[in-house]
Amino acid sequence: MKIDLIYGLVTGILFGFLLQRSRVIRYDKQLGALRLKDMTIIKFMLSSVLVGMVGIYLLHDLGLVKLSIKTTILGAQIIGGLLFGLGWGLLGYCPGTAAGALGEGRLDAVWGIAGMIVGAALFAEAYPAMKNTVLTWGNYGKITIPGILGINHWIIIVVFVVCGLVLFRWLEKKEL
Amino acid sequence: MSKKLEKKAWNPYLAGALSGVVLILSVWIAGKYFGASTTFVRSAGFIESTFRPEAVETMEYFQKQVPKIDWQWMFVVGIFIGSLLAAITSGSFKWKAVPPMWEKRFGSGALLRGVVAFFGGVVAMFGARLADG
Numbered sequence: 001m002k003i004d005l006i007y008g009l010v011t012g013i014l015f016g017f018l019l020q021r022s023r024v025i026r027y028d029k030q031l032g033a034l035r036l037k038d039m040t041i042i043k044f045m046l047s048s049v050l051v052g053m054v055g056i057y058l059l060h061d062l063g064l065v066k067l068s069i070k071t072t073i074l075g076a077q078i079i080g081g082l083l084f085g086l087g088w089g090l091l092g093y094c095p096g097t098a099a100g101a102l103g104e105g106r107l108d109a110v111w112g113i114a115g116m117i118v119g120a121a122l123f124a125e126a127y128p129a130m131k132n133t134v135l136t137w138g139n140y141g142k143i144t145i146p147g148i149l150g151i152n153h154w155i156i157i158v159v160f161v162v163c164g165l166v167l168f169r170w171l172e173k174k175e176l
Numbered sequence: 177m178s179k180k181l182e183k184k185a186w187n188p189y190l191a192g193a194l195s196g197v198v199l200i201l202s203v204w205i206a207g208k209y210f211g212a213s214t215t216f217v218r219s220a221g222f223i224e225s226t227f228r229p230e231a232v233e234t235m236e237y238f239q240k241q242v243p244k245i246d247w248q249w250m251f252v253v254g255i256f257i258g259s260l261l262a263a264i265t266s267g268s269f270k271w272k273a274v275p276p277m278w279e280k281r282f283g284s285g286a287l288l289r290g291v292v293a294f295f296g297g298v299v300a301m302f303g304a305r306l307a308d309g
Contacts, residue, residue, distance in 0.1 A: 004206060004208075005245065005246070005247065005250045006250075007205065007206035007208065008206075008208070008246070008247035008248060008249070008250030008251040008254060009251070009253060009254045009257075010254065011198060011202045011208070011210075011251055012252060012254015012255045012256075012257070012258060013255075013257050013258035013261070014254075014258060015195055015198055015255055015258060016255035016256060016258025016259040016260075016261075016262065017259070017261060017262040018186070018191045018194055018195050018258075018262075019195075019255065019258070019259060019262075020258065020262035020263050020266075020268075021185065021186040021191060022185055022186045022187070022188050022192070023185045024188065026275065027275035027277060027278065028275055028276055028277040031275075031277055031278075032277070041188070043188040043189050043192060044188040044189075044191055047188070047190075047192030047193045047196065048193065048196040048199065049196070050193075050196070051195075051196025051197060051199075052196040052200055055196065055197070055199075055200035056199075056200055056203055059200065059203070059204055064204060065203050065204055068209045070308055076306050077306075077308070079303075079306060079307075080302075080304065080305070080306030080307025080308070080309070081307050081309075082303065083300070083302055083303025084300050084309065085303070086296075086299055086300075086303070087295075087296045087297065087298065087300025087301070087302070087303055088296070088300050089296070090292050090293070090295060091292075091293050091297050091300055092278070092296070093293075094212075094300070095212035095213045095215070095216060095300075095301065095304065096210075096212035096255055097255075098297075099212070099252050099255045099256040099259070100259035101259070102256055103255070103256040103260035103262075104259050104260065104262075104263035104269055104270070105263065105270045105271045106272055106275070107271060107272065107273040107286075108273055108274065108275065108289050108290060108293045109293075111294040111297070112293040112297040113216075113297065114294060114297065115293065115294035115296060115297020115301070116213075116216045116297040116298070116300065117216050117219050117223065117297075117301075118294075118297070118298050119216070119297060119298040119299065119300065119301030119305075120216040120219070120220040120301050120302075121220040121223075121224060122302055123301070123305040124217065124220065124221070124237035124238055126302075127235075127236055127237040128236055128237075131236070134306070168189070
């Protein structure tokens with residue numbers, strides 16, 4: 001249990017270092033992406049997703065790691081996603097990057113962190129009412145794209161990587 | 177005071193790919209995927225338990241996400257420390273209450289920025305928890 005905490009701290013330090021040095025934790029970068037003017041955070045996130053996808057599926061096929069597949073609940077995820085986007089646009093930091101923004105001295109992140117703690121408390125209050133309503137709407141269970149299509153996951157991975165690289169090329173050409 | 181020039185930003189593709197490697201190692205070694213929003217639930221539980229512990233004990237959501245220091249809680253603290261180290265060693269640490277893009281459009285008032293950031297945080301976190309993100 002205790003070693004878990006050390007792993008968490010070290011992993012966070014490495015991730016926070018990369019987030020800060022590439023400047024993706026900044027309000028201007030996050031709003032830049034939402035305003036379709038500066039795609040730095042898209043480049044960072046998608047690179048991370050593509051590398052992680054290949055590595056984790058490779059280790060999974062070797063029987064070394066477990067996947068962590070979340071339940072698809074359309075109602076909760078569509079409404080939750082819309083709310084998250086609205087809040088993110090106002091705050092300009094997401095939960096992880098708010099901690100990073102504070103680390104480089106951005107004091108507005110303190111307000112954001114306080115707001116997020118209040119938001120979490122409100123969610124805990126509302127949970128009993130939502131448990132049998134919005135949190136059940138369109139529940140498809142733990143599905144995956146290769147699972148629905150009934151094809152090998154490496155086909156999907158290759159398609160995603162190719163699409164990602166095409167997008168990157170286009171972003172560089174447009175100087176976004 | 178002379179203004180130190182901030183070091184050039186790292187290439188986002190490279191830094192992103194390295195984050196992907198850090199994620200792979202984390203899943204492999206610790207069995208942990210990255211996340212941050214559950215930490216805010218646990219923190220809310222900690223704070224609430226200081227003034228109404230009996231409510232926190234009976235609330236269903238705090239039984240699901242028990243207020244405790246876990247891997248993810250330390251991960252979020254780590255992001256803070258990592259960013260602090262990166263900022264200090266690159267000469268980019270700066271106390272700032274209003275981001276430049278905000279200032280250009282809404283002015284340098286820290287209160288307006290703070291209030292909007294706070295409400296943005298409330299809405300964003302409620303949405304993130306609803307979507308289980």
